[in-house]
Amino acid sequence: MSIILECKGITKTFGDKRALSDINLQIEQGRIVGLLGPNGSGKTTLIKLINELLTPTAGEIRVAGMRPGIETKKLVSYLPEKTYLNDWMRVHQIIELFMDFYNDFKPEKAYDMLKRLNINPNDRLKTMSRGTREKVQLILVMSREAKLYLLDEPIGGVDPAARDYILETIISNYQEDATIIISTHLISDVEKILDHIVFINNGQLVLSSSVDEIRNEKGKSVDALFREVFKC
Amino acid sequence: MLGKLLKYEIKATARVFLPLLAVLLVFAGINRLVSSLSQNPRQAPAIISMLLYITILVGILVMTLVVMIQRFYKNLLSDEGYLMFTLPAKTWKHIVSKLLIAMLWTAVSGIAAMISIFIIFDEKIFNVRLMQIITSSIEEFFRIFGTSSGLVILEFLLICIISLASKVLLVYASIALGHLFNRHRILASLGAFIILNTVSLIFIVITGMIPASMNFSADVNSMNDISAFVMQPSFQFFIWYNIIISGLLSTGYFVLTNYILNKRLNLE
Numbered sequence: 001m002s003i004i005l006e007c008k009g010i011t012k013t014f015g016d017k018r019a020l021s022d023i024n025l026q027i028e029q030g031r032i033v034g035l036l037g038p039n040g041s042g043k044t045t046l047i048k049l050i051n052e053l054l055t056p057t058a059g060e061i062r063v064a065g066m067r068p069g070i071e072t073k074k075l076v077s078y079l080p081e082k083t084y085l086n087d088w089m090r091v092h093q094i095i096e097l098f099m100d101f102y103n104d105f106k107p108e109k110a111y112d113m114l115k116r117l118n119i120n121p122n123d124r125l126k127t128m129s130r131g132t133r134e135k136v137q138l139i140l141v142m143s144r145e146a147k148l149y150l151l152d153e154p155i156g157g158v159d160p161a162a163r164d165y166i167l168e169t170i171i172s173n174y175q176e177d178a179t180i181i182i183s184t185h186l187i188s189d190v191e192k193i194l195d196h197i198v199f200i201n202n203g204q205l206v207l208s209s210s211v212d213e214i215r216n217e218k219g220k221s222v223d224a225l226f227r228e229v230f231k232c
Numbered sequence: 233m234l235g236k237l238l239k240y241e242i243k244a245t246a247r248v249f250l251p252l253l254a255v256l257l258v259f260a261g262i263n264r265l266v267s268s269l270s271q272n273p274r275q276a277p278a279i280i281s282m283l284l285y286i287t288i289l290v291g292i293l294v295m296t297l298v299v300m301i302q303r304f305y306k307n308l309l310s311d312e313g314y315l316m317f318t319l320p321a322k323t324w325k326h327i328v329s330k331l332l333i334a335m336l337w338t339a340v341s342g343i344a345a346m347i348s349i350f351i352i353f354d355e356k357i358f359n360v361r362l363m364q365i366i367t368s369s370i371e372e373f374f375r376i377f378g379t380s381s382g383l384v385i386l387e388f389l390l391i392c393i394i395s396l397a398s399k400v401l402l403v404y405a406s407i408a409l410g411h412l413f414n415r416h417r418i419l420a421s422l423g424a425f426i427i428l429n430t431v432s433l434i435f436i437v438i439t440g441m442i443p444a445s446m447n448f449s450a451d452v453n454s455m456n457d458i459s460a461f462v463m464q465p466s467f468q469f470f471i472w473y474n475i476i477i478s479g480l481l482s483t484g485y486f487v488l489t490n491y492i493l494n495k496r497l498n499l500e
Contacts, residue, residue, distance in 0.1 A: 014414070014498070015414070048499075051317075051318050052317070052318075053313075053314065053317055053318070053497060053499055054497065054498060055494075055495050055496070055497070070320045070321070070322060071320075073318055073319065073320040074320045076318070078314075078318050080311075080314040082311040082314055082499075083311060084311050084312055084313075084314035084315040085312075085315070086244070086307070086312055088244070088247065097240060100236050100239075100240075101233075101236060101319045101320065101321070102319075102320070
């Protein structure tokens with residue numbers, strides 16, 4: 001299996017605050033990875049660095065062997081924890097925007113998912129609730145046939161019923177060779193779909209391991225291990 | 233990719249400007265109607281419609297500035313930046329698309345303002361006599377400058393375009409500098425604007441010493457002397473020197489903005 005994401009000695013400081021220190025990480029293609037850690041552990045910072053929304057203080061990131069830039073942005077589909085949609089467009093207009101900028105965007109997939117979630121493509125984003133906007137964003141992100149999906153807290157803001165649908169959407173909408181990285185602190189909800197987990201705490205890598213290894217060698221669920229590692 | 237960015241920038245701004253410009257032209261028409269119906273131009277309806285028209289005109293001037301700032305700040309440096317900066321487009325293309333469209337709307341607003349004045353005053357000022365003056369002035373211009381007319385027009389347009397671009401880029405650079413702060417970003421942008429503007433003025437004054445030390449043969453006694461004055465090598469040098477200085481300043485603002493958005497981006 002080839003490596004889709006590689007971090008070598010990634011350090012990021014904001015002023016005198018150290019958000020990430022010396023993160024070394026390799027993620028193989030075709031995995032569903034849980035990026036797990038308590039609030040403020042550096043999950044979002046790491047994802048922003050991979051998206052070139054931040055520049056590392058030290059170290060190097062490679063996505064499919066390339067430094068973050070135009071070429072990696074074509075491969076990466078990113079769901080931020082913020083709602084990044086403007087308020088004046090209609091849903092079908094934002095779909096057209098994605099079609100214009102991303103060659104791997106499949107509009108038929110997007111319209112299909114909108115229909116199943118009862119979202120009208122002619123609605124303005126302005127009139128939608130926060131939860132609906134998050135769903136639209138997830139639909140946009142998952143309608144791309146990307147190599148790497150970076151989902152930052154995809155289920156944080158929605159109700160438990162929608163969570164299941166969203167997780168199902170995530171799993172059923174990616175190619176076998178694609179990789180998904182899901183950042184969350186709601187571990188029990190995502191545990192069943194993960195192949196691999198990465199624990200980070202206080203900006204440091206605590207553990208990077210396959211879920212099978214954890215279950216077989218440690219005889220624990222990811223949730224139990226998380227509670228043990230991050231015990232307050 | 234620049235073409236697509238321009239397309240979405242036009243879409244995002246046209247929905248603000250087109251209705252405003254339409255309202256301006258409609259009110260200019262109402263003014264014309266009201267003043268032609270009323271005998272006395274000092275009657276209340278005429279005054280009220282005139283005040284409304286002026287308010288809208290001022291409003292458009294303010295809006296060009298507000299939209300210029302808002303499109304740059306909100307679309308690139310607020311939550312919307314998460315989408316814009318993960319599109320597969322180079323950062324400089326985002327800046328250029330915003331700059332060009334801001335300049336476009338400034339020009340369109342200016343033209344619309346002129347048209348509206350034309351509508352209001354049509355027969356009072358724009359009578360045959362005035363038309364004759366305008367056409368004869370244009371003829372006079374081409375007669376005076378002869379073969380160098382094209383050059384003078386080019387210089388005039390270049391000065392307009394470059395000074396407009398440098399003002400817009402100054403605002404962008406100030407907002408980008410303000411973004412470097414973790415708190416009070418808007419206040420920091422305002423501070424950055426004052427400092428950057430002061431530094432630029434100092435730069436202009438210092439570099440301005442070179443052309444200031446030159447002598448122009450400034451005895452303009454008749455219209456025909458204007459051409460000789462404008463076309464004399466030292467004055468031509470003065471014009472091009474200023475175009476280049478404005479160009480250098482614009483480039484400086486652009487490079488600074490691009491650097492910050494590329495390397496120091498830190499969306500909240």
